[in-house]
Amino acid sequence: MRLNRWAWRLLVAQAAVLLAVFTLFRLVFLLMYRGEFTGAPAAELLLSLLAGLRFDASVLAAYLGLPALVVLLLSPWGYRQAVYWVQFALVAALAMAMFVLMSIDLFYYPFVGRRISFEVVAMANDWRPIAVLILRAYLLPTIVIVALLIGLLALAVWRFRRLAARPYAPVPWWSQAVQAVALAVLMALAARGGLQVKPLAENMAFRTGNLALGHLSLNAAFTATKAFGRRQGEYHLLPEPRALEVTERLLGLPTVPAEPGYPLWRRVEVPPVPHPRNLVVIVIESFSPQMIGVMGGPAGVTPHFDQLTREGMFFPEFYASGTRSLEGIAALLTGYPALPNSALIGSSLEQNAMTSLSFILKSQGYRTVFLHGAYRGSMWFDHFAARHGFDRYIAKEDFPDPQGMSDSMWGIFDHYALERLHQELESSPKPVFAFFFSLSSHTPYELPDPKFAKFPASEPGAKILNSFAYTDDALGQFFDLARRSNYWKDTVFIITGD
Numbered sequence: 424m425r426l427n428r429w430a431w432r433l434l435v436a437q438a439a440v441l442l443a444v445f446t447l448f449r450l451v452f453l454l455m456y457r458g459e460f461t462g463a464p465a466a467e468l469l470l471s472l473l474a475g476l477r478f479d480a481s482v483l484a485a486y487l488g489l490p491a492l493v494v495l496l497l498s499p500w501g502y503r504q505a506v507y508w509v510q511f512a513l514v515a516a517l518a519m520a521m522f523v524l525m526s527i528d529l530f531y532y533p534f535v536g537r538r539i540s541f542e543v544v545a546m547a548n549d550w551r552p553i554a555v556l557i558l559r560a561y562l563l564p565t566i567v568i569v570a571l572l573i574g575l576l577a578l579a580v581w582r583f584r585r586l587a588a589r590p591y592a593p594v595p596w597w598s599q600a601v602q603a604v605a606l607a608v609l610m611a612l613a614a615r616g617g618l619q620v621k622p623l624a625e626n627m628a629f630r631t632g633n634l635a636l637g638h639l640s641l642n643a644a645f646t647a648t649k650a651f652g653r654r655q656g657e658y659h660l661l662p663e664p665r666a667l668e669v670t671e672r673l674l675g676l677p678t679v680p681a682e683p684g685y686p687l688w689r690r691v692e693v694p695p696v697p698h699p700r701n702l703v704v705i706v707i708e709s710f711s712p713q714m715i716g717v718m719g720g721p722a723g724v725t726p727h728f729d730q731l732t733r734e735g736m737f738f739p740e741f742y743a744s745g746t747r748s749l750e751g752i753a754a755l756l757t758g759y760p761a762l763p764n765s766a767l768i769g770s771s772l773e774q775n776a777m778t779s780l781s782f783i784l785k786s787q788g789y790r791t792v793f794l795h796g797a798y799r800g801s802m803w804f805d806h807f808a809a810r811h812g813f814d815r816y817i818a819k820e821d822f823p824d825p826q827g828m829s830d831s832m833w834g835i836f837d838h839y840a841l842e843r844l845h846q847e848l849e850s851s852p853k854p855v856f857a858f859f860f861s862l863s864s865h866t867p868y869e870l871p872d873p874k875f876a877k878f879p880a881s882e883p884g885a886k887i888l889n890s891f892a893y894t895d896d897a898l899g900q901f902f903d904l905a906r907r908s909n910y911w912k913d914t915v916f917i918i919t920g921d
Contacts, residue, residue: 426594426598426602427495427598427599430495431602434606437491440575441479441487441514442476442479442480444522444572445475445479445483445642446475446476446479448522448525448642449475449639450472452529452532452639453468453639455529456532456533456635459635463633463636467633470630471636471640472639474628474630474640477623478616478640478645479645481613481614481615481645482642484610484614486517486648487514488607488610488611490510490513491606492606492607494507494510495599496599496603519572519573522569524644525642525644526568527539527643528643529568532638536776537638537774539647540625540650620798620801621800624769624803624806625646625649625773625774626769626807627803627806628640629773629809629810631809631812632781632785632810632812634774637810641774646771646774649771650771695787696787698913700913700914701910701913701915702784702854702855702856702857702914703844703857703914703915703916704780704857704859704917704919705844705859706752706755706858706859706860706861706919706920706921707861708748708860708865710864710919710920711920714887715728715729718739723877723878723892725891725895727895728895728898728918730899731902735916743920745760747761747766748860748921749769750767751921752804752860752921753766753767753768753807756779756781756811757780759772768802779811780856780858781856781858782811782812785812789856790814790851790852790854791812791815791855791856791858792816792817792857793808794817794840794857794858795816795834795860795862796819796829796839796840796862797818797835798818798819798820798834799818799820801818801833801834815847817843819835822835822839833862833865836863836871836897837861837862837864837897838897840859840862840897841897841900842901844857844859845901845908848908848910849908849909853910854913855910860921861897863893865890868889870890875889875892875893876889898918
């Protein structure tokens, strides 16, 4: 098959120059904020720089994929030179827009501690105040950087002009079609960020609990593009004095907060605990009062949980943070409430500095593990766990027989997953914090075997009842194992819904 060498050389050269400029921005970011990387291993810095190429390629493919495809398809025709100059002008304009945004981001970063994201959406809705801010605060450094980049583009024009003038060897139409399909697939994969389950998102930059390393991998063009692509919720806010008053009253705080204007801000000195206990949080999918016997649910569905409420402390009244697992898990680990039309996990908000239960316990010497039996990448939980410093994340792929132990849709059946939780608790260094999220009590409500069905098919809602009864039985088996374990006497167990 004869390649369209002219088009491929042109496109590869453009991509190389643009990726080089993106990398240059990343190196400047590293130098400007080198204090944030003090103590970071050199290997981690290198990995963050290399991971940044994935985010650069993603945003470049999203914006420049179609112009590249047009050049490849139209280059055999007589107006090849005109097509080239139109494509080059478009690429230069898009590149300059991204470079200006990234230049502003270099100086904006210390004010917000993250890359630019939803500010661009706000600017699209009301551009005047942000434009004034840019002109006042960032005009001079941006002009200097853009002037340097214009010089670089001029050099590229001179170099590409010579490339465009090279003789063109005709390519058969079928070969041209195959190459166009190959380029389209390549650009789609690059824009998506690869073949992983979820498309590339900001939280995939955070491989460890070190926030700065994640920001080093990101670029402002990518984060701003992601913000544009998300649906923005409408927020109806109380006037600030009224909001402060309501917050203080709900929390039972003094009329004058410890830090004026920040009613949630309290400094608490926590002395080291001489003999810290293990903490195990078990989150049961879709667990609700309608299914719990001690809360008026059908008899016989949750006998093991009902028994646990008599052995421990039972809290029948509390508020759910949201209506989806993404919102519930984020709230349980970070205390972050659900926002309208927006979940914390998988959003640009994950760029922000925030604390979490895992960070707090790690600072006290805890070993941390997050276990969820779904496939790796489901709901971004693996990246969320890495973002918050969990030492281990255990997914479906980490079980000895992933297919044999799984249902047809979500992942590992609960009794296998809870047995694995028990094994992890026994073998892990102490103290340990384990966060477990079940999945079997979710539509389509499958059972690993018909023998687990406690309710006949003729009973209304039997499928749902049997699913919850199965999860409750798995919970009972886990506690039978736990009572005979080496960690039982030194462990606090918390069981809740998602």
